[in-house]
Amino acid sequence: MHFNKDLLEEIGMLEADGTVKIERGEEGFFKFFEEVKKRAPEGVMPISGTSQYGLPMYLWYTLLTQYGGDILDETGTKATLDTPENKKALSIMMRMVENDIWPKNQKNGAEIFTAQKAVATINGVWALPIFESAEGLNFISIPFPQFTDTDSVYADSHSLVFPKNDNISDEERKAAMEFAVWLTNNSAKWGKAGHIPSKPSVAQSDEYQSLLYRKDYAPSAEYAKFYPQSTSIAGFTELIQRELAAMIAGEQDVDKTASNLQTEFQKLLDAKNK
Amino acid sequence: MRKHKKLTLGRVILYIVAYIFAFLWLFPIFWMLVSALKPVGTPVSILSKVFTGTFTFRNFILVGEKAPVWTWSLNSLIVSSAVTFGTIALTSMAAYSLSKLNFKGRGLTQLIITAGMMIPIEAIIIPLYQTMAELNLLNTYSGLVFPSLAAPIGVLIMKRCFDSIPDELIEASVLDGANPFQRWWQVCLPLSKSSMAAVGIFTFKNAWNDFLWPFLSVTSEKMMTLPVGIPQFQGANLSEFVLPMTASVIASVPALIVFLIFQKQIMQGIAMTGIKG
């Protein structure tokens, strides 16, 4: 989560040490942002964040896993989306939307933030270079707030994949692996784009730590949660993004969303596992 | 020749309505062109800020730094040119054959080609993709160009043009000892310049703006054409408006210039598309 330092100061919600303090838990979160909404100047929204495509999905999965839920069971064949955990996650999102803390139907959360029309924004690490180059924007980044005792935040990663290919020589294979190793060891530079290096030693290195802001949220890598492995994930991401966008737009309620997700995802899984 | 009519009330209303629509239609394009010249970060929706204040050409350089927009432009140029020249060459040859030469199977061939016009590319994206993948042509120039060369409409337009060339002219050249190739090259082609121009310009514009097939067949950023790269660019740059506008301008200016110069040919191309019945 990123905050506009100047706006926070203006409304008197910046801590003395220049950080932001949100109490852990659902009520803590809403208490903080209700206050922000009350004090924010005209035309400035509490939280900006694009209401379709990836962003709602990241938020949703973060909340879902914080509340102990997931999308699949251990066997990987049954969808687990019509559950209390999912409905809790969905309803928190709706609470944000309906209380105008996260106004609905945003197409460009990052732009609203760089235009200084939002106090906070939910965005991925990749937004960092954009914020850094925005003139006049002073911001701070924090790991995404935690709503329960379980630490969790959505993550995905760039993975290097070696396709099965019997036609390449051992030398080529070795060279590919060497490249992969080199890339991992030198990924501090990739940190400039906002990403967190996967190798702990690299994350601790001076080169990475010296990049501003990154070290503020790098610790969240400790409890980052990836989607479970399944060949149906690609189809699932289309499904969840669509359902979330519809829900946020006000077209369907939490229960309907949860049951749609359950039915549709189960269909995808069944098709793959025939 | 009708002269300008006199100014009745009805006519005045006509003027007003026509011009209001003209401005409405032009406005988005104009807005886009002007926005591309504003400094990055300008709130492009606030019109007062757009049409006053500073202007700059820097964005055209900036946009190139953020994404391979110039590579995309080059790709679009290469693909569109190849499709255009290829189409003109192939269709004029095929049309000549169907129109001026007698051969066994002529009727059937023409029927099949005409039937081909009923197949929208949207209906074959799946098998086309599979075929291209097997031929290893995905993410290549050839892969982008080949499907467009198959379009039957060009053949039919050129055939119509050749049909209108009087047979006497051909026969005269035969008496002079011309072989089929010479008849095509020396007699028919020179007489069909305007049709070829129309087909060419129209084909170029369609190829330049083609979205669906490039979208499906190209995943490598370096090989993308402008219509595929620009939405990507916009998606990745949701932080502001100006640079996406600049990218759009880069994608549009060639087409707009071609349009302004070759208006007649483009409209002729459309008219010919219509007369396929």
Add this chain to the structure above:
Amino acid sequence: MKGATNSERLKNIIKENIAAWLFLIPYLGFFICFLLFPILRGMYVSLFDAALGRESIFVGLENYVTIFKDKAFWQSLFNTLFFVIISTPAIVLVGFVFAIFVNSKLKGTTFLRVSYFASYVLSMAVVTGLWIFIYQPYTGLLSVITNALGLGEIYWLNTKWLVWFAILVTTIWWTVGFNMVLFLVGLQDIPDEIYEAAEIDGANSRQILFRITIPLLRDTTVLVILLQTISSFKLFGQTYLMAGGGPGTHTRTLVHYIYETGFTNRRMGLAAAMSVAFFVVVLLVSLLQNKVFAKK
């Protein structure tokens, strides 16, 4: 030819046949490989359960049964038909009106014609990009206007039914030039004498328009309607790029669903079956229209 013998004539016929095929084959090669073969292959693949990463299994017509029972398929068909029904009259009408404007011998005809047509030469990416900026809430062009008028935010692309209106307006803006040109050609084919005769008979503008111009444009109108219908059936880019097929699946068209099934969910056999269904529907609609509009 003077003095040609039978065998010479035969030789010439063969030569002509060879020449004909030589001229034809380059084009035909591409036509067969990239148009004819794919449609046949598509029909073939539709009989299989083909998915990435495993062998294709022959399933006969099962894919078609699956489609028939698939609510999402019918919904996307409905969405597509809905757009065809709302867009065809609209874009045809606006094209006609603009053609009338351009043909009315007003001052600045060229300016009018260029204005109405310029949008047609833009690519879909540019058009959708522009109109997203126009419709966008909080920071879009219309948002500034609606806020200034005290209407607050209107979620053009996220509200059911309203989104169709938004997509329609964008599509009209983009493609009306094409229809306009076809109508212009038709209008220019009407001889001036007819108008002059009507004026001499004392007809006013409205009478001329409705009694003379429109009936004489019948063929052109039929053509425009036909082409527009087919074009609207293929709707994909605008709804995909501007609304993501949403809200939910509200604007997911047939082509979009085919794309999703084949390219995202990788169920190629099923997608191929849908493509065949799509092709058949378009064909049927065209034939139906031809019949309805057949000259009496």
